[in-house]
Amino acid sequence: MRKIYIVPNLVTTANLFSGFYSITASIQGDYLTAAWFIMLAAVFDTLDGRIARLAKATSPFGVQYDSLSDLISFGMAPAILLFQSSLSTTGRLGVIASFFFLCCAALRLARFNINTGIFSKAYFQGVASPVAAGAVATFFIFQNSTGWPTEDSLVSAKILSLVFAFGLGGLMASSIPFPSFKEFNWRARSSFGYLMMGVAAMVFIALDPEDMLFPIIIAYLVLSLIWNLYR
DSSP: OOOOOHHHHHHHHHHHHHHHHHHHHHHHHHHHHHHHHHHHHHHHHHHHHHHHHHHHHHOOHHHHHHHHHHHIIIIHHHHHHHHHHTTGTTTTHHHHHHHHHHHHHHHHHHHHHHHHSSSSSTTEEEEOOHHHHHHHHHHHHHHHHHHHSSSTSSSOHHHHHHHHHHHHHHHHHHHEEEOTTTTTTSOOOOHHHHHHHHHHHHHHHOOOOHHHHHHHHHHHHHHHHHHHHHH
């Protein structure tokens, strides 16, 4: 019997519960709560791996359990949120778009598992599923805070939900490299400008997380794509 480490797997379970609760909130029509629980799942997903590495408690069981939890929290939960909030009125197109997002998240996670140790940790092969799910979740948080887009807007929430489902799904399944910052040397000397940029980003998020999280995630995606085109 292989060892199963309790603490990191409890954190993974918290990730799984957050994804499950997000789904139940979406079904009940509480889309803002659903979005915040996806973000909470992302926090737990960030913590479980770091706790396991710090405690030297990594295991094959933990890796597989983490991926299964991620599929619920960052595949199923945002897909249900998109469908229940915006896409349920679009008929078959909404079903296909929501399932496409879920399917691409599953493919992304399966590919990540088999490619671990093969590719550099400095980049994700395709958008990481927590980032894609975070873009969906923070969009609904942003919409609730700002009131945009309205039904009278040039681009409606329904159209944006379709763009997110197909666009983010396609980016997850793609092989486009996205920076992971996992191999960033935090002790390395750098210019004062980078420090100020990091401080400014943290200040903006702390002052108004409802309005700033979504633009920051979109900026990460857009700048990563521009960087790939420039390469």
